[in-house]
Amino acid sequence: MVDVARAHFPLWQQGRRIAARWWPSVCVLCSGRGANPLLDLCAECHADLPKNDSACARCAEPLARGISVAPLLCGLCLQRVPRFDAALCALRYAYPVDRMIRQLKYGNAVIHGRVLGEIMAAYVGRMHCGPWPDCVVPMPLAQKRFEQRGYNQAIELAAVIERRLPVRVRTDLVVRSRETLEQAELDRKQRSRNVRGAFSLSGELRGRHVAIIDDVVTTGSTVNELARVLRRAGARRVDVWAVARAGRMK
Ligand SMILES: [Zn+2]
Ligand SMILES: [Zn+2]
Numbered sequence: 001m002v003d004v005a006r007a008h009f010p011l012w013q014q015g016r017r018i019a020a021r022w023w024p025s026v027c028v029l030c031s032g033r034g035a036n037p038l039l040d041l042c043a044e045c046h047a048d049l050p051k052n053d054s055a056c057a058r059c060a061e062p063l064a065r066g067i068s069v070a071p072l073l074c075g076l077c078l079q080r081v082p083r084f085d086a087a088l089c090a091l092r093y094a095y096p097v098d099r100m101i102r103q104l105k106y107g108n109a110v111i112h113g114r115v116l117g118e119i120m121a122a123y124v125g126r127m128h129c130g131p132w133p134d135c136v137v138p139m140p141l142a143q144k145r146f147e148q149r150g151y152n153q154a155i156e157l158a159a160v161i162e163r164r165l166p167v168r169v170r171t172d173l174v175v176r177s178r179e180t181l182e183q184a185e186l187d188r189k190q191r192s193r194n195v196r197g198a199f200s201l202s203g204e205l206r207g208r209h210v211a212i213i214d215d216v217v218t219t220g221s222t223v224n225e226l227a228r229v230l231r232r233a234g235a236r237r238v239d240v241w242a243v244a245r246a247g248r249m250k
Contacts, residue, residue: 024037025038025040025041027042028040028111029041029045030042030044038118039115041115041119045096049096051091051092052091055089058074058085060217061077082220083224083231084224084227084238084239084240085239087223087242087245088124088242089240089241090120092245093216093218093246097244098244100112101116101215105149105153110151113153113160116157116215116243117156117157117159117243119243125164132167132209133209133210134168135168135173136161136167136168136210137171137211137213137226138154138157138158139152139215139222139226140175140199141154142177142178142179145179154213154214158213161213161241173203174200175199175200176198177198178197178198180222188219192224196225199225200229201232201233203233205230205233206233208235208236209237209238209239211239212227212241214241216242216244217242217244217246223240227240
């Protein structure tokens with residue numbers, strides 16, 4: 001498999017640093033002047049993004065704002081603890097973040113990976129507690145989908161994370177052996193069946209702390225399954241870092 005991450009990390013980052021000296025960044029949403037040379041978003045559009053500022057402490061499910069009892073847990077996490085230890089999702093999956101993520105996944109808008117990656121890195125840098133993970137694993141795509149798309153959006157995000165935070169990206173640990181159906185359309189039982197056995201792991205993770213990187217967590221079933229596989233390989237702690245979190249359908 002082509003290791004896209006290693007192949008293109010240094011190139012765009014170097015190019016971007018050089019370009020930023022001459023050309024200011026441009027907001028991807030309104031074409032206004034970017035807030036800083038590394039963020040293609042103006043200060044107003046940045047401020048208007050739907051922040052996930054009141055969320056379940058475990059799975060980052062958006063909760064009603066204004067609840068002040070800590071730590072907050074959603075109803076599902078109270079009933080059934082996820083296989084990951086903590087999730088950090090910077091934004092809510094609502095306009096315009098939903099559109100940016102769809103364009104990143106299906107519209108070749110790789111620039112949104114850089115913008116959302118910067119936002120995610122800043123959020124994780126602020127919110128992460130304790131030691132940094134030994135490695136971060138971008139959510140893999142099945143080989144066929146990767147070839148159709150030409151890139152993996154989670155690796156695009158991970159590229160920025162690796163640049164901004166003291167973590168190392170590993171794209172060689174997990175393989176997605178098959179693509180799964182869109183999780184949002186399935187009920188809870190179907191969702192766990194849908195993702196069961198979708199990942200295979202090469203390597204030993206005994207005692208390791210791993211963070212999974214994904215674009216959007218919708219139901220949590222996919223990251224939960226990957227967390228299960230990482231734990232089975234010995235991972236001591238598994239975190240989930242995503243750009244956005246959608247509210248659960250049911
Ligand atoms: Zn703007
Ligand atoms: Zn929860």
